[in-house]
Structures are given as structure tokens and as C-alpha cells.
Amino acid sequence: MAPPRPSSSDAPPSGPGADRAAGRWLKRQARLARGPIALTAAAGIAQGLCGVAQAGLIAWILQRAVMEGVTLEGVTLAGLWPLFAALLAAALLRAGAAWTSEALGAVAATQVKTRLRRQVLDRLHALGPAWRAERQTGDLAVTLIERIEALDGYYARFLPQSRVAIILPILILVAVYPVDWVSGVILTVAGPFVPLTMALIGMKAADESRRQFRILARMSAYFLDRLQGLTTLRLFGRAEAEVDNITQAADAFRDGTMRVLRIAFLSSASLEFFASVAVAVVATYVGLGLLGAIGWGTAPGLTLFSGLFVLLMAPDFFQPLRMLAAYYHDRMAAIGAAEGLAEMLDAPPEEAATGTTPMPAGALDIVFDDVSVAFEGGARSAIQGVSLRIAPGDHLALTGMSGAGKSTLLSLLLGFRRPDSGRILINGTDLAAIDPEDLRRRIAWIGQAPVLFHGTLRDNIRLGWPDADDAAVDRAAAEARVTEFAAALPQGLDGPVGERGVGLSGGQAQRIALARAFLKDAPLVLLDEPTASLDRDTEAEILESIRRLARGRTILVATHSPAAMAIAGRRILLDQGRVQVQTA
């Protein structure tokens, strides 16, 4: 087996343009939590201002004690108490601000994440099963979980801190200039180098980060695929060999992670370098000034207070940027994640979701008028020029080889796809104009392998009609003969079923799908290979229930099974997307 590799769909849009687009997208999402983000930043600034006050107090205390204590008489510890009290107050305020900024950051991030999750889910539902069929389950799960979680640090920390990093250094300069303007100038000159370098390095980093997300999605999909196929691999003696591929996939992920981090570390090292140089220059200036070796600028007037204050402020001046750098990987992770999210949120829906006309009332008269659907690449089943009429109460079987276009025809009726040419008319109204939600309200559908959702059997049946009372669910369960096997379960209909219906046989799962259809009581029932994965006995039992379901309804069943065809009054043979034979 080949190790994971790019599939055709992931041509990477890269370069600074894509990075900027992703950055803009992230900033736009900040509107989802404008208030909390602003408050988080304000708390961060308050924290920094407490630091300024503390530095001033410490410098002042030392000035008084060390310098004046040495040269003047009468300085006592007791006399310094007000300064110590102020120092304590600043420390308390600072602690409060630190707590506030962390708590509010989480409020901001969870708010954005929740809203985005809702949007992505809505989008997924709007794009529909036809879009989903082309994507891997693991990949979509990564989008909804990891990609959105990856935004956490960006909104909780990076974005608020990016505001702090603009405002706080300016406020610190405002405090430094009156005390010692030469140091102020040194800091002012050194400051802009930092974000500049970081931005240069960051562009490369964002590219790597996006790549990394693709690797993660691929790795997840790969692991799921191989875990699900592990039995087959073992039977063919390939499981041990697959370990090598898993190793490669895991190593590729590690390698990608390190690429991203190397750049992040380089960026923070460069920041640290600039900060060190600036602090060293200030320290040298202050030191020499205090020694009296510099005769210009503010040097002659330097005291221990002004010198120490400036020296304490110099690292603090860079601190907000440093924290921003520490959070920079949050931004990179978010940029990488944003690409996939934006792509999904901006994907054009394939669904014919534009219709607003209500579904025509009464018995359904369905006409396919020269309907064609083409697929690119030709690997999937297209349909060509299909014309047929399905009268109310018709029981119609769609037959033909696998890939003849049966499922495509059903997905057209469900509004999951739209015809490329031709029309489908329902009681004379073009299906494309009908509100798809309203359309599906009148249709029940049963697929080959029904998905059972986490919950009880009853919950799963109630999917057909959420407002149904227990008695109605019980009736549907009885009609679909769910009751029979449920009786053998310890909790009956109230017993749990799991992901993909673990614990239930194919026939039992199919009966639950039937019960949903009974409960929904729709006039049109579409069945896509309803008995394909069942044995003959179970098939016969399921068909018996389908026959009951069919009474008074229009039934369209796509099937290979002669037994299933037998329930239909009319057969249509599709061959390579064309109607070959219609038999009454």
C-alpha cells in the first residue's frame, strides 16, 4: 500500500496572498466576539500599567534607601511604608487583571468557536449528501473539531495580545520619555525592528502551518481507513507491512509540525535578540551615565531611580511583543485551520437550494422530462435524457447494473442534485423551484446501510417524525417489526444503539429505517437498494414490511434483487444512464 499522498483535490493555494486572505478571514470572524476580545485586551493593558507603577515604586524605594540612605540621614524603613503599600496594591491589581484577561480570553474564544461550528454545520447541511460523498468522514471531522479548536489561541490570546502589543509599548514610552528621553529614543528606534522581522518570518511560517493542517487531515483519514480495514490487511498478511506506512504517516506529521515550530522558534529568537540588544544599550547608557562617563543627553542627570526605572521598563517594553511572539504559533495554527474552514464556508452548494415554492399539495404526479446529469471524469454514474412519469400510487422498480444511474435518479428527486438539463415536474411544478425542505417533508428514504444515531432505538425511529408520541413510535415499530427483536433486548425500544448501529444486524438496522418511514407517513417513498446487504430470509421479511409501507403511497425502489423488483408494478431498466426498457 502506498503511504498517504496528496489526492488531486488538494492543490495548495499558497504564498503570502493566501496567507493574507486567511488572516483577513480570521480578523473578520473576530466580530463574532468583539466585546470579549476588546475587554481581554484591556485587561492585558491594565496588567502592563500595573507593571509600570511597580517598576517606578521599586526604583523609587531603592533610590531612597540606597542613595539617600547612604548620603542623607533620616531615611527609615517605616518612612517608606506608603511606598510599600502602593507596591502591594499594584501587585494585587496586576493579579486581578491577569485573571480577568485569561477568563475573558476563553469567553472570546469559545464564543467564536461555537458560532463557527454552527456555521460549518449549517453549511454542511446546506451542501448536502452529494457534496459530502466526495469527502472523507475523518477529514470533515477534522474540520469541525481540530480546525475550529485550532482557532482557540488566536481569539483567546493572540488577537487581544496584538492590540496590547500596539498600545502598551506606546504607554510605556509615554512613561519613559519624561524620566529619561534618551532611553526612550533607544527603545523607539529598536521597537519596530521586532514586528518587522517577525512578519518576514511569519509569512513562511503560515505556509508551513497550512501544509501541516493538510498533513493532519490526511493522517487522520489514513489512520481511520487502515483501522477499518485492519481485518483485511491481517488476512492478507499485510498488517505488519502497514506499520511502516503508519510510521511514515506519523513521521510526516512530526516533520511538518517541526517545520512550523522551527520557524516559530526562529521568530521568537530574533525577537529576543533585538530585545537583548536594546536592553543592553539602555543598560550601558544608564551604567555609564551613572558613572559620569557620558557628558551629553540626560546622562548627567541620571539617578538610581531614573536609571533603574528605565532599565526595568526596557524589558517590559518588549514584553507585550514577546508574548505576542509566544502566541504566534496560535496565529499560525489558526491561519492553517482557517483555509479549510473558509473553503468549506465558501463552497458553492451543489444542492438545488434556491427554490421557495411550496410543495404542491395532494397526490404526487412526477414527470422526468429529458433529464440529464453529467459527472466530470465519467467515473460516476451519469444519467442521460431520462423521461418518465410516475403516477400517484405507482410502485416502480429501477433496475440495471451497478453504476447505471439508479442512485443518481433518486438523489435528483430528493433535491440533493440538480439536473444539468431537462426538468423534473411535480404536479406540474418544476422541482428546482420547490423549497427543498418542503419537498423532503413529503418523501421518506431508505438507503442500503442506514446510519443509526447515538441514542435509543426509540430516538432513532423518532427521527422520522420528531413530534410523534410514544404510541405512534410503538405503532411504527410494530409495523416495521422492530418490536419483535426489540423485545429480546434488555431495555426494549429504550435500549441504546451506537455509532453505525453497533450491536444490530443489517436487517435490524433496516427495520429501524423502515420504522422511520412508517412514522413519517410520506406519500413518496424512495428506496435505494434496501435489501442489498441482507440475506434472503431477512430480505423476504423486509420486503413484506415494504409492501405494507407501499400501500397507498408512491414507491420508487432501486434494486438488483428479483424479490425486491417483485413488489413493484412497473420496472424501468437503466443502462449507462439511459432508460432501456419499461415494463408494466
Added chain:
Amino acid sequence: MPGSDNPLRTILRLARPQRRKMAFGLLLAIVTAVSGLAVLVLSGWFIAASAVAGATAATAVAFNFASPSAGIRGFAVLRTASRYAERLVTHDATFRYLAGLRVWLFRAAIPLAPARLEEQRGGDLLNRMTADVDSLDAIYLRMIVPGVVAVIAVLLIGGVLLWLDPSAAVIAVALALLVGIALPLAMRRIGAPAGQAIAAATARLRTRIVEGVQGLAELKVYQADGRHAEAVLAENETLMAAQRHMARLSGISTALSGLAGQLAAAAILALGVAGVIAGLLPGPAVALMMLGTLALFDALVPLAPAFQNLGRTRTAARRLLDFAGLAPLVRDPAAPAPAPAGHALVLSGASYRYREGDPPALRDIDLELAEGQRVAVIGPSGSGKSTLAALILRFRDPDAGTVSLGGVDLRRLPQAEIWRRIAYLSQRSQIFAGTIRDNLLIGAPEADEARLAAAVDAAGLSGWVARLPRGLDTWVGEAGVQVSGGQARRIALARCVLKDAPILVLDEPTEGLDGETEAQIIEALERMTAGRTTLVITHRPALLRLADSAVLMAEGRIAVQGVPANALDISPCKLTPPQRAVHRQRRPDATASDAAVLASFQGRSSSRRLCRWPST
């Protein structure tokens, strides 16, 4: 392993291959921390000393300016460089460790397939391999490295303070221990439930999302997408609330450790100032003490959040260990028997039940497949046919009785040895994400182009493959070209052809296929089964062509032994007494009870259905 009281320690043992790298990373972290402390302490002392020296002209001239400032610059550069190196090394070691964990987990999954793996949820398993493994980066990066750095900082600064002013040392170290030990322990206790809540909520959210993606068609048709979205968002809200709670807790710990550091600095400032006023301390020493204290507490800051997340890390480790500790239902023998020469399959007295208390799926099965014999197993669903296949494939071991291959009990053979000899085709055709070629090569990795072409042809795939623009290199599987059920089955069939195994186990190999595809597959199988020991499990009369004789199963027993397969072309309902006698002749020890079973079986609905089988 799962019983170990400390899952973190157990999972950390798997980091052995990275231990040199991890030790080196630790060394670099210590160098970084020490040089960072040195920069701060030296520069504080330098400024204060300059100020004091500069106060009188004489001392200013005598003051050695060059060496402390060179020291500051040297340490600053060293700190920058070693921090960069430290981060690279520690992260590289960590991610190598995590990659190793993923492979370890996959290895652990191998012996669990298929019986134990079926019990696991797909999304859950994936969560373990990705998110759970990822969260283990905290052990080394966020606990071990900062922990060691903190200890070094306490010793170093504590030592310097002790030398200058013992009472300052006592205060600083006491507060440091509070922040470095008491606070993390408290946060660990408080944070553990929050961490577990986050891990559990993430897993639930993932399960919900995965089922929603898989069941999208159902949700749309039943207009349940909105309700399912609400269910997802409800799980989301649980997770978000847990995250906010965690952030508030970590905010408390950040605030408290910051506060403690500032209190310590203030206290030491007060002590120092008192010392200076009393003439006991030189002025510059106060600046040094205070800045040193601030630096000490900076080193302690990362500890509390790390311990707060310990709960999450521990849960993840526990989940991984639980999975890895699952006992496979079937184990390879410690001392395997020599590989058998023949390929006869014999079940004698084999019984199996899935769970304690369930009715047995198989009861006392005696069945013999001589080398090259082809036997069909028929019977209603739930009669134990697939369990029979599971025993022959040694997916499960019989509770009683034996299954033997070439005269050797399967339990004495390694599973790989058994599977090397069996090609298994079932109604589940596993298609892997990869090219068609990748999928075929699983059957025979060394197969050349000609063999592949022959297998593709034998499976009736050549027409389809020829129509594909990229032929065998077409990407199939979830993200690739979608293959129909028939195509998937043929790919699986081609794999079996390539495997060229002496034994064939066919479990409903044509289920779910249309008539034409079924006919083609049967034709291919007919060529394949010739001369091979074959077991065909089926309902379909057409498949009886693949067998020489058939057994009829009901309720976990063999109800009718050894019916000639062609005899089933006529309805068993019409079996005349002489014919029945013929059947019994094939099993001379047949008793009255067999007759009773047969009679009772014929009274069942499935038997009636058997009667309706067409004769063609």
C-alpha cells in the same frame, strides 16, 4: 499495563528511544535558565553598583565597568541561542515520541482485529490515535522540563540569597515552594475534573459529528439536520463551558503565582532596605536580591498550568493504555506446531457462544472438508454460518471442540500461518483509500504487471479499468472515485485471485450484487475453486454450483450433513424417503435425533423457503 496506578509513568516508558535527546533538551533548558538568571541579576547589580560608584568621582574611576557588562552581553547571547536550541531539541524529541506512540497504538490494534476491534467506535479509535496522543506532549514539554528548570532556579537563587541574607532566602524559598509545589498540587486537584471533562466532552462531540457526517442523507431526508445540529451544539456547549472553567482556574493560578512572586520581591526589598539602612548590606546587593527573586518566580510560572492540565493528560494516557491493554480474543501459540502439509479442514465438536448467557451460536459442530473438497453451508440467518467461518479463519476460538487445518489444531498455529493458506471473500469488500493498484497489491505485494492484469481480468474488472482515464492508478476509496458495490467486490475478488491460496472461504460472496455481476463473479469463482478446499456460505442457489456437497445449518447445529450440492437443485420438500436415506448414508452414524432435527428443521419457515428455490 492497564492496571498500573500511574498511567503517565507507564506511557512515559515508551519514550525510551528518545531518552538521550530528551536529556540533552533538559541540559539546554538548564543552560537557558541559568544564563537568563545571570543576565537579570548581573544587570541589576551593575546598575545599582554604578550608581553607588558614580556617586563619588574616585570610585567611579576605579569601578570595573567592562567585565560585568561583557558578562551581561555574553549571557544574553547564550540565553537566546540556547533557548532556540532547547526548543528545537525538546520539541523534536517530543514529536518523535508521539509518532512512536501512534505506531505503537496501531501495532496494538493489529491483534485485536477483527473480533475486539468491532467493539470499538471508529471515531473514538481515531480520537485516540490523534487527539489523545497529541495531548501527551505535555508530559515532557510542560511538566518535566519546566519542573527541572524550576528546581535549578530555586537552588541557585536560594543559594545566592542565603549568602547575602538568610532571612530573605527563607522567605523567597518558602514562597517559591508554595508556588512551585503547593499551587500546582492544588491546581492539579482542582483542574483534574475539568481536564477530564474536556477530554470526555471532546470525545462525545467527535462521536456526534462523525455520525452526523456519515448519516447526512438520513438527517436531510427526515429534516433532522437542525435537531442534530442542536445536539452537536449542546455537546459543543458542554465542551466550551469546560474550557471556560479551565481558563478561569488557570487564570487563578497565573494570578496567584504572579502575586506570590511580587509579594516575595516586595518582602525582600523591605528586608534589603532595612539591611542597607542598618549598614549590614551593600546597596547594590538589594537590587540583585530583588531582581533575582523576580526571576525565580518567572521560572515557576509554567508549573501550575501544566499540573492543572494533568487530569486531561492522564485521561488521555489512560485511554491509550486501556486500548493497548485489550486482550485479543485469539493469541498466537508460544510454541507453534510445524506448518501442516495438507489443507483439509476439520471441525470436531466445535461450539461457540458470543457472550456468557447468550444462546450458543454453534453447538457441537462436526464438519470435514477433505483437501480439495468444496462444501456449501446453507441455512437461515442466525443459524451460525458466519460464526463457522469465523472459527475456520480463527477470528475466534471454539469454546469446546477443535478446528484443525491439515490435521493440526488451529490453536497450535500462528494466525499468519493460517491466513497465508486461506483466501476469504465476504460481502464486505474493504476498499482502501489508494489506487486500484494499491488495493490489488495487498493480495500479492510482489505481483508484476502481467499477474495484475490476469487477476483484473479474472475478476471481470478489465472493462471498467480500461474505461478509467488513469486505469489501475485511479484513486479509489472514500476520497477517490467511488466504486460501486459490484466493483468493490470484484476488486476484493481480484485480491483473492492474486493471493492464490489453497483454501477458499466465501461468505455470501455475491450478496447485494445484480444478477449479471453475480453470474460473472460465480464464473470466476468456479475457475478458482477447482482443486481448492472451499467453504461457501450462502443463501443463493446459484452459488451451489461452487460446491460438491452442502450442509444445512439451523440454530447453531448442522441439521443435514453432506447433501450432494446438485441434490438441492430439487426441492428438499420433495425429497423422497430413499433420497433421505442416501443422505444419511453419507453419515452412517446418523441417529434418530438427527432425523428429529431434520424434521423440525423442515417445519421451519426457512425450509419452506428452501422449497421455493428455483431449480435452475
